[in-house]
Amino acid sequence: MQTLKTTGYSILFNDNCYTYLQDVLQQNDYSTVFILADSNTSQHCLPGFLSQLATELSIEIIEIEPGESNKSIETCIEVWHAMTELGADRKSILINIGGGVVTDLGGFVASTFKRGMDFINVPTSLLSMVDASIGGKTGVDLGVLKNQIGVINTPKAVLIDTNFLNTLPAPEMRSGLAEMLKHGLIADSEYWKQFSNLTGLTTDDLGALIYRSVEIKNSVVEQDPTEKGLRKILNFGHTMGHAIESYFLESPENVPLLHGEAVAIGMILEAYISLNKKLITPKEYFEIKTVIQSIFNTVNFSEKDIAEILKLLVHDKKNVGGKVQFVLLDGIGNAVIDQDVENALIFNAFDDYQN
Structure with missing residues (x-):
């Protein structure tokens, strides 16, 4: 390489x-x-x-x-x-x-x-x-x-x-796959398609996938090193994912989630929001949800859990003037930044994620 x-x-x-x-x-x-x-x-x-x-x-x-x-x-x-x-x-x-x-x-x-x-x-x-x-x-x-x-x-x-x-143990390998999936969703639809079937994945295949992921992230960072605009697309799945990860860290009755496990949930939730804002098609959403859930286990959330997670959203680093700013998909392979999302839609996203 x-x-x-x-x-x-x-x-x-x-x-x-x-x-x-x-x-x-x-x-x-x-x-x-x-x-x-x-x-x-x-x-x-x-x-x-x-x-x-x-x-x-x-x-x-x-x-x-x-x-x-x-x-x-x-x-x-x-x-x-x-x-x-x-x-x-x-x-x-x-x-x-x-x-x-x-x-x-x-x-x-x-x-x-x-x-x-x-x-x-x-x-x-x-x-x-x-x-x-x-x-x-x-x-x-x-x-x-x-x-x-x-x-x-x-x-x-x-x-x-x-x-x-x-x-690495298997959970840590899966955790890393979440960021690789994200790179495909925000920047390279052909790269994303390679994750639709991971059976028979060889060491050489994984090496090539890692290299492409590094290329994608590096390209975005080179264009916007201090995250004034484009680099924000790398936060797809992380607005919800970080809040979920933080909640599981501070909640003694829950087993903490790995970063990638939380981001995987965040990507499904934010893909659902993208669907409801007519930025992706139902077919694209079903594909995203199916691929991610084939790799990561589904986590159950109570209404109390969701309410506490929503409170943590106010601390997201992308927020401006107290407003939570989401990165959403604009079709597979593209993303848009600085999107406002109402809480009711987030609750609906959790309902769909669990069903």
Whole structure:
């Protein structure tokens, strides 16, 4: 797979990752290499990565607890303290090895430590490979509210080694598929069609799909790096998805949903809203709902659940003047931004989703 060039950094794949990494460590006058991982990636991914890391520089490893609940400013403070105690300076480099929590949080830590140090993202989950590690968004949650604190700051590089996917449990693989489905729905109808039947999917097929997803996201980000307009289309499914994810995180009686599981629900709900606004056809809606529900289990919501989720919508980052702004589909392969949606239609979307 060819390297993708972006403004300010490169996205490299598989063997090219380690050639680049050795070159960049040799050519830059770094003082120390810091590696941030969670306890899962530290066990399953870090040994293989370190075996490819040929450098005489001192290497310091910082480990955090896994999971969305640890994507917090409190975890950042712990990492900042650890880096300080281990002698990090602005000429250190931070390599973030993990899923979206690690790359989001690590990018924010590096962007703010001593007003900024270089960092490299090494995504190890499917979701992080195709979405979280690409585009320069860094940050943490504020309580259960997703991605409320952060900055846009690009890494030195993103290194995508698809061999790390062999370490993932099935739910995490499905979670990443949600973002890939989204890329097809908002930008490439032919790419979307490849997900209508995933039986017989080979490793090579998956590698090509990952590459196309990264191309789509990178193309959108390149045209609108600071999310003034077009980049908002990448939030399709996320207005409802983030509110659902937050609700399940804060509700003790519910098992938390993975990010992709919540976004999958959000895409069906927002596709239903698109249908009712006559932006997609009934046939397109049925196709979207059928494909997504063939991959993800249906989750049941009570009226109380829905009411609480609606309250969380007011915190969505796209909102302007207190109005919730949705991204909706304008046919499969296209999207429109800044759409107002009334609560009654959202309730109807939940009813249709569950039936």
